[in-house]
Amino acid sequence: MIGIFDSGIGGLTVVKALMEHLSGYDIIYLGDTARTPYGTKSSETVKKYALENTEFLLNKGAEIVIIACNTASSVATESIAENFDVPIFEVITPAVELSINTSHKPCIGIIGTRATVKSGIYEKKIKEINPQARVYSKACPLLVPLVEEGWINKPETKMIVKKYLHPLKVRQINTLILGCTHYPLLKNIIQKKIGKRVSIIDSSVAVASNVKAFLEKHREIDDMLSKKGRYTFFVSDVTEQFEKIATSMLKRDIHLKHVKI
Numbered sequence: 556m557i558g559i560f561d562s563g564i565g566g567l568t569v570v571k572a573l574m575e576h577l578s579g580y581d582i583i584y585l586g587d588t589a590r591t592p593y594g595t596k597s598s599e600t601v602k603k604y605a606l607e608n609t610e611f612l613l614n615k616g617a618e619i620v621i622i623a624c625n626t627a628s629s630v631a632t633e634s635i636a637e638n639f640d641v642p643i644f645e646v647i648t649p650a651v652e653l654s655i656n657t658s659h660k661p662c663i664g665i666i667g668t669r670a671t672v673k674s675g676i677y678e679k680k681i682k683e684i685n686p687q688a689r690v691y692s693k694a695c696p697l698l699v700p701l702v703e704e705g706w707i708n709k710p711e712t713k714m715i716v717k718k719y720l721h722p723l724k725v726r727q728i729n730t731l732i733l734g735c736t737h738y739p740l741l742k743n744i745i746q747k748k749i750g751k752r753v754s755i756i757d758s759s760v761a762v763a764s765n766v767k768a769f770l771e772k773h774r775e776i777d778d779m780l781s782k783k784g785r786y787t788f789f790v791s792d793v794t795e796q797f798e799k800i801a802t803s804m805l806k807r808d809i810h811l812k813h814v815k816i
Contacts, residue, residue, distance in 0.1 A: 556581040556781055557766070558617025560608040563591035563703050564797055565737030566623030567804050569646070570786070572763035573621075574805070577770070581781040583615050587816060589791035592699045593626040594668020594735070601670065605631035607816050609639055611789075618779050621762060622646065625667050625735045629674040642769065642776065649761035650732050651680040657730050657754045661688040664723035664749075667734030669694045677734060691726050695719045695735075702737040705796050708744075716741060717748045724749060732756040740804070789814045 557573065559566055563586050570584055585608055587593075593601050605627040609620050619642040622628045622635065628645035636643050654663050665677045672694040681688050697715050706712045723731065731753050733739055739757050746755055770777040786807075790797060793813045801809040 556583050556615070556617050558583050558585075558609075558612030558615070558620045559623045560585040560587065560605075560612060560620070560627075561623040561736055562586070562593040562604075562626065563588050563699070563737070564800055565699070565702065565735060565740070567801055568736050568739040568757070568759035569621060569623040569762060571805055572757075572759045573766065576763040576767045579782045579784045581783055581785045583612060583617055583787045584789065585612055585814075585816075586788070586790045586797065588703075588794060588797060589816075591703060592668065593624060594670045594696060594699060596626075596670065598630040598670070598674075601627055602631045602634050604816075605635055606638060609635050611814070611816060613639060613641065615787075615789075617641075618776065619644065619766070621766065623736050623759070623762075625758065626670045629671045629676040644762055644766055644769075646736060646758040646762045647676055647734075648680060649765040650734070650756050650758035651677060651684065653761045654730050654732050654756045655681065655684050655688065657756065661685060661730055662726065662728045663688060663690050664726065664728035664731045664753075665690065665692040665734045666695045666698075666719065666723070666731065666738065667692070668699065669696050671734050677732060689726075691723055691728060693719055693723055698741065699735065699737045702740050703796070705800055707740055712741070713744055713748070716744050720745070720748050728753060730754045730756060733758060740800075788812065791816050
């Protein structure tokens, strides 16, 4: 199975992308809804949560793990790789690589949680590939709670998105990385507010493409993965809102299983 975890509902954007890129592969998902959001937590706390989530997925039969959370990817990837001997994928590197390839003179904006922006991981990875790239980041701490609450098309959400994006729009960016897997749920609003000329980088699509390419090169691992089209969803706190949004996103009935991490 392919194991995926996130702090809440945002990681379902990765599940959706995987369903499209790797149709039929069994997926097990863990949304740590009881401890969301991760973006306001300390690095040590996020590392602890990420290690616990990874161990849970492996105990349930996952052969590879995707960290479908930018905050956890930014601070916990190394710790997870050191503690578990399975292929680990994070959502930052694929998005960075895609953003660099989008423009020959990249002027890249990044929106994410406070923890992700504070880590500077996007800037570091972008500059390693293209030192001439201009990079600007903006923390958007209210967007995750708005998505978790299901306020996707509320006037208040549109106003907040516009306010967050203004500093990046002034910089005349040509590429915008959605540095949180919750943000693709607001993609239409974000595109309208930042302008149609700006290319939007969806990390969920980018990581799904990377996983597919990896499995094509490593057939021995691909052969280990079950492909019966089974999707299992665990959450650390069952909420009606999660089930409603998940069903709408994935276009299928979702049965949530409650688990204590």
